[in-house]
Amino acid sequence: MSNNTIVDNLNKALQMEMSAAHQYQLHAHVLDDWGLNILADKMREEQAEELGHSDLFIERIMFLKGTPEISFAKTPKRAETLKEMFNADLADEEEAIDFYIKAAKQAYEANDVGSRALFEQIAMDEEGHKAWLELQLELIDRLGEQAYCAKLVSFTPIRDSDE
Numbered sequence: 001m002s003n004n005t006i007v008d009n010l011n012k013a014l015q016m017e018m019s020a021a022h023q024y025q026l027h028a029h030v031l032d033d034w035g036l037n038i039l040a041d042k043m044r045e046e047q048a049e050e051l052g053h054s055d056l057f058i059e060r061i062m063f064l065k066g067t068p069e070i071s072f073a074k075t076p077k078r079a080e081t082l083k084e085m086f087n088a089d090l091a092d093e094e095e096a097i098d099f100y101i102k103a104a105k106q107a108y109e110a111n112d113v114g115s116r117a118l119f120e121q122i123a124m125d126e127e128g129h130k131a132w133l134e135l136q137l138e139l140i141d142r143l144g145e146q147a148y149c150a151k152l153v154s155f156t157p158i159r160d161s162d163e
Helices: 003-033 037-063 082-109 113-143 145-150
Strands: none
Touching: 003 037, 003 082, 003 113, 037 113, 082 113, 082 145, 113 145
């Protein structure tokens, strides 16, 4: 396995994380628009975490003397419902986990312990996101979307126009 393959995998991971970060950014704005500001704040936390992952991939690419390719693996898309939003994110997380596991195996086979550890670390983070999304979908099914949404509204202004 060549160093080029590992750098290619790191760049693909970087692009996946950039897509995820900006998808969460779009979600946050949509959720603010829907009045679900507590959930919008959660999406902003997810955005920050995904950007942190992208930083780690950039650092590793640079360490391996590669060139980071900053772009999106997928164009962020606006969801029309919470279930659509969560299901799309769940599919993306599952795709990311599968890719990171394969990339970790390839890094191991190339004796690249640092890249292997990074892919495994990020895969575990994504497993946490996956579990959270699965729980949200279960809650929507059990409680109904209206009851679920009621816990995500704080009734405080999102932004004060006087500031």
